Amino acid sequence: MSFLISDALAAAPQQGQADPLLSFLPLVVIFVVFYFLLIRPQTKKAKEHKQMVEALAKGDEVVTNGGLLGRISRVGDNFIELEVAEQVTVKVQRQAVSNVMPKGTIKGL
Secondary structure, eight states, rough: TTTTSHHHHHHHOOOOOHHHHHHHHHHHHHHHHIIIIIIIIHHHHHHHHHHHHHOOOOOEEEEETTTOOEEEEOOOEEEEEEETTEEEEEEEEEEEEEEEEOTTTOOOO
């Protein structure tokens, strides 16, 4: 059976076990990197979007996630009405608003 297991490896003395705390160090470092590169910016962006949605008011010019550009004509608890052209309004969810545009972006509406 010596052809399967080398005699030198079988007789090698056992080395001391690594510190258990040191073995978790790479996992902790990976978690910290993920926190600062992925989790923290995502929560910051979500918080800013929530504040923007709560601050929507009549007359604001906004862009929705679907790409509609319009002026808010009515604000409700969960929905807003966008005037996308004269006498054309669309009802969308407040959360669907992706960006508030500067005043005057829509000309001739």
